[in-house]
Amino acid sequence: MKIGILQTGHAPDELRPTIGDINNLFERLLDGQGFTFETFAVVDGDFPDGPDTCDGWLITGSKHGAYDDLPWIAPLESLIHDVYRIGRPLVGICFGHQIIAQALGGKVEQFKGGWAVGRQTYDWQGEQIFLNAWHRDQVVQRPADATPVASNAFCENAALVYGDRIFTVQAHPEFDSTFIDGLIKARAGTVPPALIETAKDNLTKDVDNTHLATQIGAFFKGVKS
Structure with missing residues (x-):
């Protein structure tokens, strides 16, 4: 099964030589589940020919906002509509989560409660799940x-299914x-010091992460959880 990674951002320059770029993180996350991958750096204007180019799609995180006036945002929203229309499975992470919601009629904004950084606790249908966040x-x-x-007290819509x-x-x-530690060193200046500590x-x-990787893999394969 071929998964198209719609890359909407890049890892910090300081991290790429040792950790790789954002698409590489997802390739490692989903490794061993029988997928092949093709990356389209939509953030740089590289788009697939159509929604049926791949068997499933994944939209990555980004330093940009879904509401930003950038030339690739509208084409990405159009692609989201096309993927949804033809029924190919689509996964969104962080920015991907947000741009999909925005494209399909939801609203995304800077949260008045501030930032979520590092390890967070979520109520996942009655189960306690721990994941890293940076948003x-x-x-x-x-x-x-x-x-x-x-969801949790900070983030009501922490995961959505359509x-x-x-x-x-x-x-x-x-x-x-390792990646969170790298982000702390590269981008800590925009986040309150107490959250960084x-x-x-x-x-x-x-x-x-492994639990979520299994869920994402099962979703792509059409296995109901």
Whole structure:
């Protein structure tokens, strides 16, 4: 099964030589589940020929906002509509979660409550899940056909499903402690110091990336959970 990675951002320059770019994080996350991958750097204007180019699609995170006036945002929203129309499975992570919600009638904005950085706890349909996050924007109004499956006190719409067609997550199952540590060093200046210190303290604690990787893989393969 071929998964098209719609890359909407790049890893910080300081991290790429050792960790790779954003698409590489997802290739490693989903490794061993029988997928092949093709990356389209939509952030740089590289788009697939159409929604049927791949068997499934994944939209990555980004430093940009879904509401930003950028030349690739509208074409990406159009592609989201096309993928949804033909029924190919679509996964969105962080920015991907947000741009899909925006494209399908939801609302995304800078959250008045501030940032979520590092290891977070989510109520995932009654199960406690730990994932790394790095965001200030949130889906503050979900589309009519989106159902929440995860939340916490800070982020009401932490994960959404749209029937059996779309699965989106605000947090970053592709971010391990090494990547979070790198982000702390590269981008800490925009985040309140107290949140950075808490994120540092949590670097050695476990997260449920493997659990989410299994869920994403099952979603692409059409296995109901």
